Amino acid sequence: MARPFVGALPYGVRDLFLEEAAQLTSLEDTWRRLFEAWAYQRIIPPTYEHYDVLLAGSGTELEEQVFRVLDREGNILALRSDLTTQVARIVGTKLYDLPLPLRFYYLASVYRYEEPQAGRQREFRQAGIELIGVDSAEADAEVLVLAVEALRRAGLSEFQLNVGHLGLFRALAAEAGPGVGQLDEVRAALNRKDCQGLAEALERARVRPAVATALARLPDLCGGPEILPEAARLSAHPAARAAVERLEAIHAALERRGLGGHVIYDLGETRGMGYYTGVAFEGFAPGLAFPLCSGGRYDDLIGRYGPPRPAVGLALVTERVRLALGSGHPALARPDLLVAGAVARDCWRQVECLRERGWRVEADLLERSEADLRALAAERGIPFLALAATEGQVFVVSAGRDEWLRWEALPEAPR
Amino acid sequence: MTTLRVALPKGRLFGDTAALFARLGCQGLPALANSRRLMYEDPEVGLGFILVKPSDVPVYVEHGAADLGVVGQDVLRELGRDVYEPLRLGFGRCRLVVAAPEAVAGSDWARRPTLRVATKYPRLARQHFSSRGLSVEIVPLAGSVELAPLAGLADLIVDLVDSGRTLAANNLREIETVMPSQACLIVNRASHKVHLQRVNALIAEIARLVGNGRGG
Numbered sequence: 001m002a003r004p005f006v007g008a009l010p011y012g013v014r015d016l017f018l019e020e021a022a023q024l025t026s027l028e029d030t031w032r033r034l035f036e037a038w039a040y041q042r043i044i045p046p047t048y049e050h051y052d053v054l055l056a057g058s059g060t061e062l063e064e065q066v067f068r069v070l071d072r073e074g075n076i077l078a079l080r081s082d083l084t085t086q087v088a089r090i091v092g093t094k095l096y097d098l099p100l101p102l103r104f105y106y107l108a109s110v111y112r113y114e115e116p117q118a119g120r121q122r123e124f125r126q127a128g129i130e131l132i133g134v135d136s137a138e139a140d141a142e143v144l145v146l147a148v149e150a151l152r153r154a155g156l157s158e159f160q161l162n163v164g165h166l167g168l169f170r171a172l173a174a175e176a177g178p179g180v181g182q183l184d185e186v187r188a189a190l191n192r193k194d195c196q197g198l199a200e201a202l203e204r205a206r207v208r209p210a211v212a213t214a215l216a217r218l219p220d221l222c223g224g225p226e227i228l229p230e231a232a233r234l235s236a237h238p239a240a241r242a243a244v245e246r247l248e249a250i251h252a253a254l255e256r257r258g259l260g261g262h263v264i265y266d267l268g269e270t271r272g273m274g275y276y277t278g279v280a281f282e283g284f285a286p287g288l289a290f291p292l293c294s295g296g297r298y299d300d301l302i303g304r305y306g307p308p309r310p311a312v313g314l315a316l317v318t319e320r321v322r323l324a325l326g327s328g329h330p331a332l333a334r335p336d337l338l339v340a341g342a343v344a345r346d347c348w349r350q351v352e353c354l355r356e357r358g359w360r361v362e363a364d365l366l367e368r369s370e371a372d373l374r375a376l377a378a379e380r381g382i383p384f385l386a387l388a389a390t391e392g393q394v395f396v397v398s399a400g401r402d403e404w405l406r407w408e409a410l411p412e413a414p415r
Numbered sequence: 416m417t418t419l420r421v422a423l424p425k426g427r428l429f430g431d432t433a434a435l436f437a438r439l440g441c442q443g444l445p446a447l448a449n450s451r452r453l454m455y456e457d458p459e460v461g462l463g464f465i466l467v468k469p470s471d472v473p474v475y476v477e478h479g480a481a482d483l484g485v486v487g488q489d490v491l492r493e494l495g496r497d498v499y500e501p502l503r504l505g506f507g508r509c510r511l512v513v514a515a516p517e518a519v520a521g522s523d524w525a526r527r528p529t530l531r532v533a534t535k536y537p538r539l540a541r542q543h544f545s546s547r548g549l550s551v552e553i554v555p556l557a558g559s560v561e562l563a564p565l566a567g568l569a570d571l572i573v574d575l576v577d578s579g580r581t582l583a584a585n586n587l588r589e590i591e592t593v594m595p596s597q598a599c600l601i602v603n604r605a606s607h608k609v610h611l612q613r614v615n616a617l618i619a620e621i622a623r624l625v626g627n628g629r630g631g
Contacts (some may be wrong), residue, residue: 117478118479160609195502196502196503219501222611223615284604284605284609289477289478
């Protein structure tokens with residue numbers, strides 16, 4: 001094989017630098033502070049694991065997308081394609097005796113062998129939370145609130161969470177009647193909102209007429225909370241009732257916080273990870289065709305690794321959130337203050353003190369002349385330039401004014 | 416009000432599609448087909464249109480470059496894109512079929528040791544034969560599929576049939592149906608959520624126009 005050009009990159013990965021890297025860092029910082037403020041603790045699983053162990057949790061759904069690697073003993077390893085499965089393994093096998101609930105967050109790269117789309121490469125960053133040990137509307141709502149808050153704090157104002165619940169479909173499927181085999185075709189038609197295809201699939205599967213009528217209503221049950229009462233009338237099955245009641249309780253919890261407007265309900269969706277068991281959701285923003293975040297309840301997953309625990313989680317696709325925010329070409333980040341080489345050397349204590357106060361200070365290492373420094377600060381839009389200093393005072397160029405100031409008289413860090 | 420963008424297919428389905436949107440009040444579409452322009456906006460109706468190859472319609476819609484689109488189910492299934500398809504439009508009806516020259520069609524063809532199938536629908540053809548337990552070689556072609564058996568490239572073809580005249584003219588006989596097809600309306604998933612009411616109203620309006628109670 002010909003050796004690739006030294007600048008070549010494999011398809012599906014990318015370099016992040018300058019502003020883009022800074023923006024990613026600041027997004028992750030924002031989310032880290034948010035999650036920690038809600039008492040979530042960081043969890044850092046390894047990048048690769050035994051393929052079989054990961055697959056035991058995630059099921060065959062992601063199988064085709066997993067990057068597989070052989071180690072030198074011939075064991076099959078997998079790069080993680082999902083953090084939730086890893087957290088489930090850790091909780092199930094190591095942390096099962098800790099007092100519940102447990103709250104974890106992660107900021108990590110994930111690997112999936114799929115076509116890059118909407119800012120998501122084959123390697124992409126995810127920020128997420130897992131809330132383990134409670135099966136209640138309040139727990140579901142906490143995760144949804146954090147999804148809204150995470151998107152808001154990232155700087156998005158227009159976005160929509162699309163919330164479904166797998167319980168309704170599953171309850172109806174359980175009632176579908178004797179002799180009903182696979183409902184895969186029914187489910188596929190539901191996920192396409194293909195009403196006519198759904199009607200045909202229901203007929204082919206010989207679903208009991210009353211249940212077929214209810215299933216055929218699902219694609220239209222998409223909208224605000226006003227659709228929930230109708231959903232409640234679809235089936236008397238306790239699991240169906242419980243699903244709708246759960247959504248009603250979640251909505252009440254979101255309304256209490258004034259977040260109801262960000263949420264629509266869609267009972268026709270049966271998408272999401274194979275391990276979801278209850279509420280499942282995705283976040284969308286105008287102009288971006290693919291979801292920004294997704295999440296759901298997975299009450300059976302941890303039990304595949306240890307004592308069963310109910311759990312609910314959320315994952316944000318960091319690059320897509322960045323894309324929704326809109327970003328230009330990366331530029332060189334701008335410091336708040338540029339200091340001449342002599343100032344940086346002679347007054348390092350005072351400069352250090354500014355850095356501790358949060359100033360971003362760049363020292364000139366090239367011994368530029370005063371004229372060059374002025375030109376550079378103007379060109380890069382650096383708001384403050386220190387050309388000379390003593391222990392007590394500094395000669396500052398700012399907003400077109402030249403003046404001697406006491407070091408302490410410099411304002412709080414700009415920004 | 417944001418303009419919703421609709422991707423329309425060039426070719427076979429364009430006439431009926433343009434007629435449908437004309438009934439919604441968009442009169443400029445036939446002119447679009449006759450010009451070299453590929454985009455057209457109707458601010459009064461709040462719709463914009465782009466004209467693309469049929470097989471590109473689902474791509475534009477999945478990626479959100481168009482909010483909605485019109486495309487044949489045959490093309491949609493072949494591409495397997497993740498879009499909503501809430502409505503069948505009742506026109507562009509045809510069938511995707513397996514066909515062969517009489518010498519093959521009249522024989523016990525399924526037991527032949529090798530079967531070569533020429534088609535523009537490699538994915539659907541593969542699914543169809545493998546679901547019947549038949550091992551075939553798929554020869555993907557870009558056009559004039561009927562020629563393949565005559566020229567000795569393939570034993571069978573999988574192709575779209577409308578009246579059946581093209582098959583007959585090439586001495587081919589229809590053996591079995593892979594799927595029936597017609598034009599359908601597709602919607603980007605994010606657009607559906609973000610513009611829920613407008614998209615639903617538009618779907619309902621089109622359903623009324625095509626006389627489809629969304630039942631069958």
